[in-house]
Amino acid sequence: MLKALAVSMLGLWPIAGVANPFLLMAEEDGCYWCAKWNEEIAHIYPKTVEGRTAPLHRYDLHSDTPDVEFTKRVHFTPTFVLVVDNKEVGRIEGYPGEDFFWGLLGMMFERAEIPLENGS
Secondary structure (H helix, E strand, C coil): CHHHHHHHHHCCCCCCCCCCCEEEEEECCCCHHHHHHHHHHHCCHHHCHHHHHCCEEEEECCCCCCCCECCCCCCCCCEEEEEECCEEEEEEECCCCHHHHHHHHHHHHHHCCCCCCCCC
Protein backbone atom coordinates (compact mmCIF):
# COMPACT_ATOMS: atom_id res chain seq x y z
CA MET A 1 0.00 0.00 0.00
CA LEU A 2 2.82 2.39 0.86
CA LYS A 3 4.47 1.67 -2.49
CA ALA A 4 1.22 2.45 -4.35
CA LEU A 5 0.87 5.72 -2.44
CA ALA A 6 4.45 6.71 -3.25
CA VAL A 7 3.93 5.95 -6.94
CA SER A 8 0.68 7.93 -7.05
CA MET A 9 2.36 10.91 -5.32
CA LEU A 10 4.98 11.10 -8.08
CA GLY A 11 2.32 12.49 -10.40
CA LEU A 12 1.78 15.43 -8.05
CA TRP A 13 5.35 16.69 -8.12
CA PRO A 14 6.50 18.91 -10.99
CA ILE A 15 9.05 17.29 -13.25
CA ALA A 16 11.95 19.46 -14.41
CA GLY A 17 11.68 20.46 -18.06
CA VAL A 18 7.90 19.97 -18.30
CA ALA A 19 6.28 23.28 -19.14
CA ASN A 20 2.57 22.29 -19.02
CA PRO A 21 1.31 24.86 -21.53
CA PHE A 22 -2.34 25.86 -21.67
CA LEU A 23 -4.51 28.18 -23.72
CA LEU A 24 -6.31 30.80 -21.66
CA MET A 25 -9.48 32.30 -23.14
CA ALA A 26 -10.71 35.64 -21.80
CA GLU A 27 -14.44 35.97 -22.38
CA GLU A 28 -17.43 37.97 -21.15
CA ASP A 29 -21.22 37.73 -21.17
CA GLY A 30 -22.78 38.93 -24.40
CA CYS A 31 -19.60 38.61 -26.47
CA TYR A 32 -20.71 37.77 -30.02
CA TRP A 33 -17.26 36.57 -31.12
CA CYS A 34 -16.90 34.38 -28.01
CA ALA A 35 -20.21 32.73 -28.92
CA LYS A 36 -19.02 32.30 -32.52
CA TRP A 37 -15.79 30.64 -31.30
CA ASN A 38 -17.82 28.40 -29.00
CA GLU A 39 -20.04 27.40 -31.92
CA GLU A 40 -17.21 26.73 -34.39
CA ILE A 41 -14.20 25.63 -32.33
CA ALA A 42 -14.98 24.80 -28.68
CA HIS A 43 -16.24 21.27 -29.37
CA ILE A 44 -13.29 20.50 -31.67
CA TYR A 45 -10.43 22.05 -29.71
CA PRO A 46 -9.94 19.34 -27.02
CA LYS A 47 -9.78 16.66 -29.74
CA THR A 48 -6.95 18.38 -31.65
CA VAL A 49 -3.21 18.08 -31.14
CA GLU A 50 -3.23 21.74 -30.07
CA GLY A 51 -5.93 21.05 -27.51
CA ARG A 52 -4.09 18.05 -26.11
CA THR A 53 -0.83 20.02 -25.97
CA ALA A 54 -2.34 23.17 -24.42
CA PRO A 55 -5.73 22.47 -22.82
CA LEU A 56 -8.22 25.33 -22.75
CA HIS A 57 -8.84 27.29 -19.56
CA ARG A 58 -11.43 30.06 -19.53
CA TYR A 59 -11.93 33.13 -17.39
CA ASP A 60 -14.37 36.01 -17.34
CA LEU A 61 -12.61 39.27 -18.20
CA HIS A 62 -14.50 41.05 -15.42
CA SER A 63 -13.79 38.53 -12.65
CA ASP A 64 -10.57 37.79 -10.82
CA THR A 65 -7.52 37.75 -13.05
CA PRO A 66 -5.89 34.33 -13.31
CA ASP A 67 -2.43 33.76 -11.86
CA VAL A 68 -0.66 34.47 -15.14
CA GLU A 69 2.11 36.93 -15.92
CA PHE A 70 0.63 38.77 -18.92
CA THR A 71 2.80 40.80 -21.30
CA LYS A 72 0.04 43.42 -21.33
CA ARG A 73 -3.47 43.81 -19.97
CA VAL A 74 -6.28 41.94 -21.72
CA HIS A 75 -8.81 44.44 -23.12
CA PHE A 76 -10.82 42.48 -25.70
CA THR A 77 -12.89 39.32 -25.80
CA PRO A 78 -12.21 36.79 -26.85
CA THR A 79 -8.49 36.94 -26.24
CA PHE A 80 -6.54 33.69 -26.41
CA VAL A 81 -3.30 33.64 -24.41
CA LEU A 82 -0.81 30.80 -24.73
CA VAL A 83 0.69 30.27 -21.27
CA VAL A 84 3.83 28.36 -20.28
CA ASP A 85 5.00 28.24 -16.67
CA ASN A 86 2.30 30.82 -15.81
CA LYS A 87 3.77 33.34 -18.29
CA GLU A 88 2.21 34.57 -21.52
CA VAL A 89 4.15 33.40 -24.57
CA GLY A 90 1.63 34.31 -27.27
CA ARG A 91 -1.71 35.99 -27.85
CA ILE A 92 -4.58 36.19 -30.34
CA GLU A 93 -6.86 39.16 -29.75
CA GLY A 94 -10.33 38.59 -31.14
CA TYR A 95 -11.65 35.68 -33.14
CA PRO A 96 -10.71 35.99 -36.82
CA GLY A 97 -12.82 33.02 -37.95
CA GLU A 98 -12.14 29.31 -37.99
CA ASP A 99 -9.61 29.23 -40.85
CA PHE A 100 -7.45 32.08 -39.55
CA PHE A 101 -7.69 30.95 -35.92
CA TRP A 102 -5.94 27.63 -36.56
CA GLY A 103 -3.16 29.29 -38.56
CA LEU A 104 -2.54 31.95 -35.90
CA LEU A 105 -2.63 29.34 -33.15
CA GLY A 106 -0.07 27.23 -35.02
CA MET A 107 2.22 30.25 -35.37
CA MET A 108 1.96 30.89 -31.61
CA PHE A 109 3.06 27.33 -30.88
CA GLU A 110 5.98 27.67 -33.32
CA ARG A 111 7.18 30.99 -31.87
CA ALA A 112 6.96 29.57 -28.33
CA GLU A 113 8.85 26.47 -29.52
CA ILE A 114 6.12 24.17 -28.25
CA PRO A 115 6.19 20.98 -30.32
CA LEU A 116 2.92 19.59 -31.58
CA GLU A 117 3.00 15.83 -31.72
CA ASN A 118 0.23 13.58 -32.95
CA GLY A 119 0.21 11.39 -29.82
CA SER A 120 -3.01 10.44 -28.06
